[in-house]
Amino acid sequence: MKVKGKAIKFGNNIDTDVIIPARYLNTTDERELAAHCMEDIDAGFASRVRSGDIIVAGKNFGCGSSREHAPMAIKACGVSCVIAADFARIFYRNAINIGLPILECPKAAADCREGDELSVDFDTGVITNSTQGKSYDTFPFPEFLQNIIKSGGLLQSVKR
Amino acid sequence: MSMTMTQKIIAAHCGMDEVRPGQIVMAETDMVLGNDITAPLAIREFEKAGFDKVFDRRKIALVMDHFTPCKDIKAAQQCLEVRNFARKHEIVNFYDVGDMGIEHALLPELGLVGSGDLVIGADSHTCTYGALGAFSTGVGSTDMAYGMAAGRVWLKVPSALRFELTGAPGRWVCGKDVILHIIGLIGVSGAQYRSMEFAGEGIKRLSMDDRLCIANMAIEAGAKNGIFPVDEKTMEYEKKTGRRTVRYEADPGADYEAEYRIDLSKLRPTVSFPHSPGNAVPVDECEEIPIDQVVIGSCTNGRLEDLANAAVVLQGRKVSKDCRAIIIPATQKIYLEALEMGFIRTFIEAGCAVSTPTCGPCLGGHMGVLAKGERAVSTTNRNFIGRMGHTESEVYLASPAVAAASAIAGCLVSPEKLGIN
Ligand code: SF4
Numbered sequence: 001m002k003v004k005g006k007a008i009k010f011g012n013n014i015d016t017d018v019i020i021p022a023r024y025l026n027t028t029d030e031r032e033l034a035a036h037c038m039e040d041i042d043a044g045f046a047s048r049v050r051s052g053d054i055i056v057a058g059k060n061f062g063c064g065s066s067r068e069h070a071p072m073a074i075k076a077c078g079v080s081c082v083i084a085a086d087f088a089r090i091f092y093r094n095a096i097n098i099g100l101p102i103l104e105c106p107k108a109a110a111d112c113r114e115g116d117e118l119s120v121d122f123d124t125g126v127i128t129n130s131t132q133g134k135s136y137d138t139f140p141f142p143e144f145l146q147n148i149i150k151s152g153g154l155l156q157s158v159k160r
Numbered sequence: 161m162s163m164t165m166t167q168k169i170i171a172a173h174c175g176m177d178e179v180r181p182g183q184i185v186m187a188e189t190d191m192v193l194g195n196d197i198t199a200p201l202a203i204r205e206f207e208k209a210g211f212d213k214v215f216d217r218r219k220i221a222l223v224m225d226h227f228t229p230c231k232d233i234k235a236a237q238q239c240l241e242v243r244n245f246a247r248k249h250e251i252v253n254f255y256d257v258g259d260m261g262i263e264h265a266l267l268p269e270l271g272l273v274g275s276g277d278l279v280i281g282a283d284s285h286t287c288t289y290g291a292l293g294a295f296s297t298g299v300g301s302t303d304m305a306y307g308m309a310a311g312r313v314w315l316k317v318p319s320a321l322r323f324e325l326t327g328a329p330g331r332w333v334c335g336k337d338v339i340l341h342i343i344g345l346i347g348v349s350g351a352q353y354r355s356m357e358f359a360g361e362g363i364k365r366l367s368m369d370d371r372l373c374i375a376n377m378a379i380e381a382g383a384k385n386g387i388f389p390v391d392e393k394t395m396e397y398e399k400k401t402g403r404r405t406v407r408y409e410a411d412p413g414a415d416y417e418a419e420y421r422i423d424l425s426k427l428r429p430t431v432s433f434p435h436s437p438g439n440a441v442p443v444d445e446c447e448e449i450p451i452d453q454v455v456i457g458s459c460t461n462g463r464l465e466d467l468a469n470a471a472v473v474l475q476g477r478k479v480s481k482d483c484r485a486i487i488i489p490a491t492q493k494i495y496l497e498a499l500e501m502g503f504i505r506t507f508i509e510a511g512c513a514v515s516t517p518t519c520g521p522c523l524g525g526h527m528g529v530l531a532k533g534e535r536a537v538s539t540t541n542r543n544f545i546g547r548m549g550h551t552e553s554e555v556y557l558a559s560p561a562v563a564a565a566s567a568i569a570g571c572l573v574s575p576e577k578l579g580i581n
């Protein structure tokens with residue numbers, strides 16, 4: 001499985017409250033969540049983001065509460081993957097479980113600039129930045145995690 | 161390759177000889193836990209995905225502890241959903257008002273979790289059971305739903321930090337002071353993703369209640385889990401709960417990202433200031449901040465030893481007229497034992513309110529919510545903004561002994577300051 005898109009950059013410690021503010025947690029409607037994604041840190045994000053775009057961030061992405069609404073909002077925006085130096089652990093789990101691919105790669109995250117063309121191959125774990133002509137090795141996802149992401153989430157992957 | 165204790169337990173639960181940090185694996189679970197807040201969501205996911213059977217009705221625990229006895233109609237509705245699910249699937253370990261206790265005190269006490277187990281729970285303080293030498297960690301509601309259906313969880317194998325404990329703690333120093341000190345030292349994300357593995361001869365000086373308290377707050381340093389080696393105290397504890405002890409040990413050459421040495425004899429009663437568990441300072445360095453409420457209880461410090469410490473301090477003394485004190489034994493068994501030991505009488509005569517087990521005030525739910533500008537000294541584990549009530553209220557985290565002394569003085573103090581030994 002491969003994804004390709006333009007990088008949208010964020011800094012360190014992007015918490016779940018700025019990814020999707022608590023005032024919108026009274027809904028689980030994906031489109032509504034997407035409309036408010038990143039609103040408190042980047043008000044233009046929801047209208048700027050294009051399908052396939054890749055979020056690139058620094059350390060501790062997704063820290064704070066365990067709300068699954070945060071990765072849901074990002075995924076519903078059309079974001080194809082999040083690459084960060086590292087993730088807060090419950091966000092990491094929740095992202096995979098709802099079918100949002102995410103990868104940790106401090107080097108790729110640090111080198112990347114806003115708008116760089118990126119592609120990610122989940123079978124090999126290789127991230128390529130074609131704008132800068134660089135590539136980076138990360139852990140490839142094991143098959144069952146790829147299955148989760150391909151099916152659109154943990155429960156979809158095992159649905160009877 | 162040498163492995164840490166945590167890595168060995170994970171490897172054993174996914175049928176592998178070895179696992180390495182960063183690797184993602186699928187592991188079998190020995191227990192899947194949920195409560196009255198997280199289970200309803202998981203149940204909805206479970207049903208939405210079309211499952212009609214749980215993987216093993218004996219390996220699921222549903223504990224109605226957060227807003228129970230139900231504080232309002234919404235809470236009652238949530239419990240009803242879980243109760244119906246438990247009946248339909250004949251869940252063996254369903255605990256409701258009457259036999260319910262706070263989940264992380266109840267499960268070890270009943271022997272439902274123990275050494276060598278792999279446990280997941282849709283509650284961040286599931287890491288508590290590491291005290292018994294289990295690998296246990298908090299997850300989201302989707303993980304819980306999948307766990308109930310399949311008895312499995314995917315895990316990223318954590319690297320580890322090692323904490324070598326030496327020396328013997330002083331009179332009023334308990335597990336709470338140890339963990340608050342450590343979180344102050346490494347910060348609230350100091351152990352992110354990693355295991356906190358405790359080691360060293362100092363462990364012998366820590367009771368099981370101390371260890372449960374320390375492992376409980378590993379998540380407050382961002383850890384995936386906290387874990388203690390299995391020793392005589394573990395075996396003694398598990399004998400009482402009717403479990404066979406299963407011992408995993410870290411390999412001698414196991415790799416740790418960092419090692420810390422903590423001399424328990426140098427620690428002093430410690431308090432974490434608002435609004436972070438990481439704001440830890442020795443209580444005798446603090447000014448005497450006036451307080452409005454004391455809470456002694458929770459999955460961190462609502463066990464028998466905690467109540468015993470509070471009782472020693474409160475015996476024959478009175479809670480300050482300017483302060484309210486609320487004491488909540490964490491389980492029915494602890495409540496009964498405290499009653500038999502005379503602690504409950506001591507508390508009531510001192511002017512404390514004693515409640516049936518509940519999380520209640522710990523998460524600002526009920527039974528002691530704070531008003532604007534009020535301050536509490538609490539034995540719970542989180543002092544985030546608004547955790548116990550109004551966003552402009554404050555929570556100071558401390559041990560039961562410090563909390564009890566503070567209730568008497570009406571301000572933040574240690575028992576020593578009041579001349580109690
Ligand atoms: S006592 Fe507090 S921290 Fe523990 S399970 Fe209940 S709400 Fe969570």
